[in-house]
Amino acid sequence: xxxxxxxxxxxxxxxxxxxxxxxxxxxxxxxxxxxxxxxxxxxxxxxxxxxxxxxxxxxxxxxxxxxxxxxxxxxxxxxxxxxxxxxxxxxxxxxxxxxxxxxxxxxxxxxxx
Amino acid sequence: xxxxxxxxxxxxxxxxxxxxxxxxxxxxxxxxxxxxxxxxxxxxxxxxxxxxxxxxxxxxxxxxxxxxxxxxxxxxxxxxxxxxxxxxxxxxxxxxxxxxxxxxxxxxxxxxxxx
Numbered sequence: 001x002x003x004x005x006x007x008x009x010x011x012x013x014x015x016x017x018x019x020x021x022x023x024x025x026x027x028x029x030x031x032x033x034x035x036x037x038x039x040x041x042x043x044x045x046x047x048x049x050x051x052x053x054x055x056x057x058x059x060x061x062x063x064x065x066x067x068x069x070x071x072x073x074x075x076x077x078x079x080x081x082x083x084x085x086x087x088x089x090x091x092x093x094x095x096x097x098x099x100x101x102x103x104x105x106x107x108x109x110x111x112x113x
Numbered sequence: 114x115x116x117x118x119x120x121x122x123x124x125x126x127x128x129x130x131x132x133x134x135x136x137x138x139x140x141x142x143x144x145x146x147x148x149x150x151x152x153x154x155x156x157x158x159x160x161x162x163x164x165x166x167x168x169x170x171x172x173x174x175x176x177x178x179x180x181x182x183x184x185x186x187x188x189x190x191x192x193x194x195x196x197x198x199x200x201x202x203x204x205x206x207x208x209x210x211x212x213x214x215x216x217x218x219x220x221x222x223x224x225x226x227x228x
Contacts, residue, residue, distance in 0.1 A: 043220050046218065090155050101156070
């Protein structure tokens with residue numbers, strides 16, 4: 001069975017500081033991995049995806065994530081946080097290219113001025 | 114191009130009632146999935162449809178049903194509503210088939226409140 005664990009339900013950083021949101025996955029088959037962002041009272045927006053190509057994936061808004069098979073991790077990073085990055089972030093895994101998404105519980109990112 | 118659209122935006126129902134939620138996918142997308150997001154949790158998979166056929170079903174009771182129409186739009190139906198059905202219901206579309214594209218694009222959701 002596939003699963004996703006997001007470490008830290010709430011992360012707080014200062015504006016301009018490094019953002020690191022952690023995601024570990026469990027999958028019996030090569031996974032497809034995704035990061036989504038959700039702003040209050042909105043749907044989910046795709047930030048980036050890993051689909052077995054390059055292990056370092058670049059997404060929108062300056063975010064990137066690195067797939068590490070040995071650590072079963074897919075952590076999300078951004079070098080310099082901006083106030084507009086404050087939102088909830090979800091890591092998700094799917095079984096195969098057409099499979100449904102299994103989400104983690106989410107990490108709420110706060111950015112202090 | 115328009116993204117995934119969902120209607121209605123908000124809905125208030127009473128226990129025991131029935132509800133129908135609607136979703137229109139991105140133009141050209143043939144696969145539609147439904148997710149339930151309870152406050153403070155990640156979305157949970159309910160159904161996936163491709164070319165009008167059910168391709169997957171999550172761990173939800175038979176009170177939940179869905180269908181996909183020839184124009185690829187979809188409906189989610191929930192019967193005999195319970196207080197625990199209160200949630201944000203998200204629809205997602207993806208190209209599906211052999212497009213080679215794996216990402217799902219989400220709509221803004223329908224906020225269902227059951228009283």
